[in-house]
Amino acid sequence: MIRGILFFSAFFAFMQISFADILTLNNGYVFKGELLSKTDKNVVFKTDFGEIKADLNSVSKLDVETKREAVLVSSNAKPKEEEPKKEEKIKEPEFNLEKYLQSYREFVHSNVPKGWEFRIAGAVERRNTNSSTNAYRASFNAKKTWENSSEFFFNAYYDYAVEKNSLGGKYRTTDKYGAITNYKYFFSGTSWFATNTLAYSADTIANIDDQVDEIIGIGRKFKFFDDTLLINISIGPALRYVNARNYDDHWLPMGTFVQDFSWQLHKYVRAEQSLYTGGVVFAGVGLSDVSKYNYVVNLGLVFKLTEVMDIAMRYFYSYNNVNSPSAQKEEERILLSFELPLK
Numbered sequence: 001m002i003r004g005i006l007f008f009s010a011f012f013a014f015m016q017i018s019f020a021d022i023l024t025l026n027n028g029y030v031f032k033g034e035l036l037s038k039t040d041k042n043v044v045f046k047t048d049f050g051e052i053k054a055d056l057n058s059v060s061k062l063d064v065e066t067k068r069e070a071v072l073v074s075s076n077a078k079p080k081e082e083e084p085k086k087e088e089k090i091k092e093p094e095f096n097l098e099k100y101l102q103s104y105r106e107f108v109h110s111n112v113p114k115g116w117e118f119r120i121a122g123a124v125e126r127r128n129t130n131s132s133t134n135a136y137r138a139s140f141n142a143k144k145t146w147e148n149s150s151e152f153f154f155n156a157y158y159d160y161a162v163e164k165n166s167l168g169g170k171y172r173t174t175d176k177y178g179a180i181t182n183y184k185y186f187f188s189g190t191s192w193f194a195t196n197t198l199a200y201s202a203d204t205i206a207n208i209d210d211q212v213d214e215i216i217g218i219g220r221k222f223k224f225f226d227d228t229l230l231i232n233i234s235i236g237p238a239l240r241y242v243n244a245r246n247y248d249d250h251w252l253p254m255g256t257f258v259q260d261f262s263w264q265l266h267k268y269v270r271a272e273q274s275l276y277t278g279g280v281v282f283a284g285v286g287l288s289d290v291s292k293y294n295y296v297v298n299l300g301l302v303f304k305l306t307e308v309m310d311i312a313m314r315y316f317y318s319y320n321n322v323n324s325p326s327a328q329k330e331e332e333r334i335l336l337s338f339e340l341p342l343k
Contacts, residue, residue, distance in 0.1 A: 021045070024061035025054065035064050101307050108342050116343070117143040123314070123337035127161060129205050129328050135161030135174075137335065153182045176203040178211075184219075184232070191221045195234050197258070206320060206328045210243040213284075215256050231261040238284055240322060247324040252292055254284040268304040273297075286322070294320045302339075312337040 023031040023045045033047035043059060045052045112118060119141040127135045139157040158177040178201030184193045197215040202208060219234025238254040263271040286292035300314040314335040321329055 022061070022063040023052070023054070023059065024063075026058050026060045035062070038062075104308055112342050115144055115146070118342040119339055120342070121312075121337050121339040123335040125159075125333045125335040127159075127163075128332040129163075129330065131163050133161050133163035135159055135163075135333070137337070149186055149188075151182075151184045151186075153180075155180045174204045176201065176205065178202065186221075191223075193219055193221065193232075193234075195219055195236075195258075205331065206323055207245040208242065208323065208327075209245070210241070212241040214239050215258070217256065217258060219258070228264040229261065230263075231259070233257075233259045237287075240284070242322060244323050244327065246326065252289075252322055253287045254292075254294075255287055257283045270302045270304075272300045272302060284322075292322045294318075294322050308340065310339040310341060312339055 020032040021035045023033070023035070023043070025031075031045055031047050031052060033045055036044040036046050036051070038044075038056075040056070042053055042055050043062065045054065119139075121137075121139045121141070123137040123139075125135045125137055127133055137157060137159045139155065141156075142152075142154040144152045156177075156179040158175065160173075160175045162173050178199065180197065180199040182195065182197045184195045186193045195215075195217045197213070197217075199211075199213045199215075201211045203211070215236060215238040217234035217236025219232055222231040222233070223229070224231075235255075235257050238256045240252045240254055242250055242252065259273070261271075261273050265271055283295040284293060295318075297317045298314070300312050302310050302312040304310050312335075314333075314337055316331075316333040316335070318331045319329055320331075323329065
């Protein structure tokens with residue numbers, strides 16, 4: 001039992017000596033203990049008899065445990081000055097036209113019902129009536145085709161201008177607005193169709209508070225130049241209701257002729273005369289009074305700038321004799337239109 005205790009005591013003493021730091025001075029003295037600190041000038045060493053502070057030049061050898069030496073060196077080393085952080089410039093994302101167009105197409109396709117086409121337009125126009133003035137137009141169009149069996153068109157518009165009154169020379173605000181729907185039903189296997197047009201309009205220039213037209217017709221679609229030129233022609237009866245100032249006749253049965261076309265001159269250029277863009281060649285004559293007549297001509301040249309915008313030059317002329325004798329009858333407009341197709 002006593003031998004075991006002596007053995008373990010000797011073992012622990014050996015282990016303590018084996019793992020002790022050893023300081024050897026130039027004069028031959030050797031100290032075993034623990035290194036407390038070390039600088040460029042001196043060392044501080046702990047022994048069983050107390051602490052020894054020795055000049056580094058008087059030390060011939062210093063044996064220190066590797067791990068503790070690393071800790072001591074780290075604790076005594078001067079903190080490294082942090083280099084100032086360079087300001088990182090935030091790189092602005094580069095504009096990618098193709099990615100923008102792709103996201104635009106995905107947005108349109110996800111929001112436009114299948115088979116429909118829409119068009120939003122804003123225009124600046126030069127208007128000539130009893131005076132000349134600049135005006136502004138906003139419009140919305142919609143189109144739907146059912147596999148060549150039928151077609152539906154819708155157009156709503158609003159015109160606004162401030163112009164001189166020819167009588168007093170005073171400025172007045174004028175506007176006109178309206179909506180048009182047209183439906184064509186094609187007879188099976190033919191280019192012939194039955195059509196119905198319903199239109200509403202109000203026009204302060206012509207002093208028309210309300211005007212409603214219902215047109216029924218029979219027509220035919222003509223195709224030329226590999227279907228790049230499409231012409232629709234129809235004739236039929238119509239009924240007009242007019243609520244105008246100083247005009248007592250409200251109802252007028254009429255006979256009508258309507259023609260529109262679309263001609264794809266180039267991949268990026270189209271000529272048209274279309275109800276879809278706000279007008280057609282229209283001629284109407286009163287069946288009970290041939291002196292009452294109305295005709296309209298609307299022409300357009302459309303340039304496809306990008307997939308998100310078209311620009312168009314349009315010409316519009318109208319003569320309306322279904323009104324008071326003193327009312328404004330003639331109107332001419334030239335428009336520069338910026339249009340957003342959605343399909």
